[in-house]
Amino acid sequence: MLSLLAAFLLVSTPLLQCATALQGLPLPRYGGWRMLQQTIYAPRPHASGGYDQKDDGSNNPYADIIEANFTQPLDHLGNSNNITFPQRYYYTLRHYKKPSERKKGEPCPVYIFDNGELSAWQRLNILDHGIIDILAQQTGGIGIVLENRFFGTSHPPRSALGPGKTWTTDQFEFVRYQQSLADSVAFFEHLNITGVEEDLTAQTGSAAIILYGGSYAGARVAHLRKLFPQLVYGAISSSGVVASVRNNYGYYHQIARGNNATAIQGLQAAIRAMDKIVAPEPSRGSKQTNIDQKKFAKLLELFNLKGIKNPLSLAFLATSALGWHQGNSWYEPHAPQFEQYLLDLAVTNETRVAPLRKQREQLGLTPEEVPEELLRLAGICRARSIDSCVSRPNSSAVKCFEIDHKPVPPPEELDDGWVWFYMACMEFGQFQTASPTANGSLTPSGPQVVSALLDEATASGYCKTNYAVGPSGRFPMAEKANNTWFNSHGNFSIDMPRLALVNGQFDPWREVSAHSELYANGGTRPNTLERPTILIPDGIHHDDEYGVVPGTNVTKPWRVQHVQDQLIAAVKSWLADWEKEKARERDADAEHQRREMRRHHHHERRGRQSLFAAPSH
Numbered sequence: 001m002l003s004l005l006a007a008f009l010l011v012s013t014p015l016l017q018c019a020t021a022l023q024g025l026p027l028p029r030y031g032g033w034r035m036l037q038q039t040i041y042a043p044r045p046h047a048s049g050g051y052d053q054k055d056d057g058s059n060n061p062y063a064d065i066i067e068a069n070f071t072q073p074l075d076h077l078g079n080s081n082n083i084t085f086p087q088r089y090y091y092t093l094r095h096y097k098k099p100s101e102r103k104k105g106e107p108c109p110v111y112i113f114d115n116g117e118l119s120a121w122q123r124l125n126i127l128d129h130g131i132i133d134i135l136a137q138q139t140g141g142i143g144i145v146l147e148n149r150f151f152g153t154s155h156p157p158r159s160a161l162g163p164g165k166t167w168t169t170d171q172f173e174f175v176r177y178q179q180s181l182a183d184s185v186a187f188f189e190h191l192n193i194t195g196v197e198e199d200l201t202a203q204t205g206s207a208a209i210i211l212y213g214g215s216y217a218g219a220r221v222a223h224l225r226k227l228f229p230q231l232v233y234g235a236i237s238s239s240g241v242v243a244s245v246r247n248n249y250g251y252y253h254q255i256a257r258g259n260n261a262t263a264i265q266g267l268q269a270a271i272r273a274m275d276k277i278v279a280p281e282p283s284r285g286s287k288q289t290n291i292d293q294k295k296f297a298k299l300l301e302l303f304n305l306k307g308i309k310n311p312l313s314l315a316f317l318a319t320s321a322l323g324w325h326q327g328n329s330w331y332e333p334h335a336p337q338f339e340q341y342l343l344d345l346a347v348t349n350e351t352r353v354a355p356l357r358k359q360r361e362q363l364g365l366t367p368e369e370v371p372e373e374l375l376r377l378a379g380i381c382r383a384r385s386i387d388s389c390v391s392r393p394n395s396s397a398v399k400c401f402e403i404d405h406k407p408v409p410p411p412e413e414l415d416d417g418w419v420w421f422y423m424a425c426m427e428f429g430q431f432q433t434a435s436p437t438a439n440g441s442l443t444p445s446g447p448q449v450v451s452a453l454l455d456e457a458t459a460s461g462y463c464k465t466n467y468a469v470g471p472s473g474r475f476p477m478a479e480k481a482n483n484t485w486f487n488s489h490g491n492f493s494i495d496m497p498r499l500a501l502v503n504g505q506f507d508p509w510r511e512v513s514a515h516s517e518l519y520a521n522g523g524t525r526p527n528t529l530e531r532p533t534i535l536i537p538d539g540i541h542h543d544d545e546y547g548v549v550p551g552t553n554v555t556k557p558w559r560v561q562h563v564q565d566q567l568i569a570a571v572k573s574w575l576a577d578w579e580k581e582k583a584r585e586r587d588a589d590a591e592h593q594r595r596e597m598r599r600h601h602h603h604e605r606r607g608r609q610s611l612f613a614a615p616s617h
Contacts, residue, residue: 057103059121062128065092068194074156074174076182085156087183088120091193092127097140099198099206104517105579107208109141109571110191110200114184114224116217117420119152120145127545131212131236131564138568139575142193142200142207148220149183150175150419158414163470166410167418169431169477170470175419176274177427184224202231209579210571214238214542215509216428219486225499226489230585234498234574236532236567238542242501243491243510244483246429247456249436249446250511250518252483255325256447258506258540263345267319267449269344269373274299274318275452277369278311282437285455286312298363302356302370303378304386305397313403315451317385317386317605318377322449326508330557337384344380348372352379408466422467429481430512431459492520497544498574500532500567501525504539527566529573534563 049405060067069086073079094386111132115123123145126132132143138492145549147154150172158164163169188202188209199205209232211221218240256264277295279288291311308314324338344352348604356375360367388398411418424430434454435446469476492514494501503515503523510516515523515535525533537559544563548556 007457039377057614060090060124062092064094065090065124065127066194070190072154072183072185076179076186083156083160085149085154087149087154087187088152089144089187090120090124090127091142091144092133092136093142093195095133095136095140096142096196102140107575107578108196108198108200108206109136109139109209109575110144110209111135111141112144112146112188112209112211114211114213114217114220115145115147115151116213116215116220117148117151118416120147120154121152123385125549126337126545129550131545131567134547134564135210135212135568135571139572143194144193146184146187146218147152149180150414155414158412165412166408167412167414168470169422169467169475170472172419172422173475175423175426178421179222181220181227182530184220185228185231188228208233208575210574211235212238212545213240214545216241217511218542222494222496222499222501223489225496226494229496233578233581234500234571235496236500236502236571237502237514238502238544239507239509239513240501241509242489242494242514243512243516244428244430244481244486245512246431246460246481246483247433248430248512249433250516251432251508252322252435252449253446253518254508254510255322256449258538259325260342260346263342264447264449266345266373266376267411268447269371270377271319271448271451273369273371273374274314274377275448278315279446279452280432282452285434285456286453288453288540295365297371298365299370300367300397301363302359302375304390304593305401307398308402309398310403312453313401315453316403317381317401319450322382323551325347325506326541328540329543329546330560331543331549331554341380341384345373345376348376349379352383384573405461405465407468421462425460425463425467425481427481427483429460429483432508433457433459451494486529492516495525495531497530500534500570502532502534502536502542502544502563502567504536504541504543505540507539509541529570532566534566536560536563 013359067088067090069088071084072087074083074085075081097108099108113123113126127143132145135141136143149155158167158171164170173351176438191200191202191205191207191209193200200207201552202209208331211224211232212235213219215238218237221232221235222237222240222242225232275282277299278291279285280290280292281288288311295309297306300306300314303314303317305314305317321338321341324341328338353372353375358372360375384508386397386401389395390397410548432454433456434450434452435448437445437448437452464477466473467477501514501523503510503513507513511518514520514525514533523533523535527533534544539559543560544567548554548558
C-alpha cells in the first residue's frame, strides 16, 4: 500500500515539481503518487522495473511467462449494463505436472498472486523468481499473477463509460471492493489455461487454488478465503491489512522502532521543537489558532523557506524521507540516501550545522526554541533539496515547496495511483497520521516522528480536493471512507483453516494487520501447519514474497528462508489433505441433497393430503 507521502503530493504540485526536477525525472501526468518511490531524496525504482516504465506489454523479459486476458462484466452485482473489460493475468507452466505425472487423487496446485493496487506487469518478478515460483517448483503447480479491475490494462476503454475524455468519479462507479472480489470469483469459476487440458475450474475441477497477496492484496486473499472457501482452497496473506482504521498513526510507530534509535530520538526531539512553533496546541491537529507568526517566519528562514505561508509545507518536508522505510527490503540494497539521512539525524554534521547556529542567533532564536536536533534536521532538508531548488533561476521557496491544495485535473490516461487513492478515500481510509499527543497523563500515545499537523483532515485532504463530483453529479466523494463492509469479515481476528498470516516485525502496516500490537496483542495465535501465523524478525513489508534475482550476488537472509520453508511445509500439508477435504465436501453435498429430498418429499406428501382434506367452513 502507498503511504501518506504519496497522497500528500497529490495536493502539492510545486513540491512535486521541485522534487522531480532535482532528480531529472519526468513530471508525472496528474500528481505525486509516484513519489512514494521517488522521494525528494532520490528515486527508488520498483523491484520489477519502476513505476515510470511504460506498461504496454513489451517489457516482459521472461519467455515462458505468458500474458492473457479474461473477460469480466463491469457490473457483477446489479447487471446495470452490458459493458465488459479484459482482466489481464500472466501465467507460467514451467513447473506444471500433468495428471499423468501426478499420483492418483493428487490435485494440481494453482498459485494465484493477487496483484492489489499495481499493474500485474510490475509483479512478474514474483512469478519468475519470487514466492509463486518457489511454491510452484516445490509442488509441481501453475503460477499466475492476476491484475485487479481498473489497474494496469484491466479496465474498459474510456469511450465505453460515458461522454468526455477524463477519468472522474462518474467513471469510477464500479471501482468498488465487492465488484473487485466478484472478478476474482468469476476468474476462479472459469479458470482455463492455454496448454492445460485438465479441468481447472474451482470446486468442480482438479485445481487446488491457493491465493497469495501482500498488503492490500493480503487483505483481499484473506477475505476471499473467508467468503468463498468452496472455491479458494488456501490463502497466504503477507502483510495483509485485514482491518481498516481511519487514523492509522501506528504506521509511524514501526518506523520509529525499526530504525537507528539515536536517529529516531533526534528526529522526535526536532519534531517536538518544531511543533512548539507550528502546532502549539497539538491536540488541535491542523486546526491551529495560536501560531506565533514571527517565530514561524524565523524558523522558515532557518530552513531557507522564506515566504511560505502554510505550516504544513514545512511539516511535510521535514519528514518526507520516512517513506523510504516501507520500501527497504532485503532483496534490494538499502537506499544509501535513507541510511545517510538517519546518520545525519544521529550525528551533527558541523559543516552544515555551524552556519545554522550562527543564523539561529542572528534571528533571535534560542537553543531552547531551536535545539541542536532541529538544526540537524534543517541542515538535512536544505542540503538534500531546499537550497538547490530555491537557488534555481526564477525560483523561490513558494514555487518549490508551498502546498497550495489546488485540485489536480482528472487524467485522460488512467493511472494506478489515481484509482488507488480514490478507493482509499471511498472504502479503506488507512490515513497515516501523527500519534495522539502525550499530555503527561495516562492518555495513550506513541513515537512522534511527524508533526501533529498531520491529522486525518490533512491526510485525507486530497479526497475532496482531487475527486470532485463528476459532470453527472451522481457520484460525490464520501465524507469519510465507509470501511464497514471491509471490516465485517473478522478484521484483526480473521481466522480460517488453510489461511496463513505473515508479517514483518517492523512493517509500517503492521498495526492494521493480524499482528497488530495496538489492536491484536501483537499476534498471539499459535503457529501451526493448518493456520500458519508468522512474524518475520526485523522484517518490513511482505519480505516473504521475494526471491533472489538470478545473476545477482544478493543473499537471502536466513529469517526469510525460514519463513518460506514454513510456508512450503504448510502448503504441502494442505495439498496432502486435498483428497480427504474433497471427500468431506462430497459427503456434505450428499447430506445436503438428502435433506433437500426429504424436505421436498415432506412438502409433496402434505400437498397430496391437502387434496383429500375436508373443506373448511
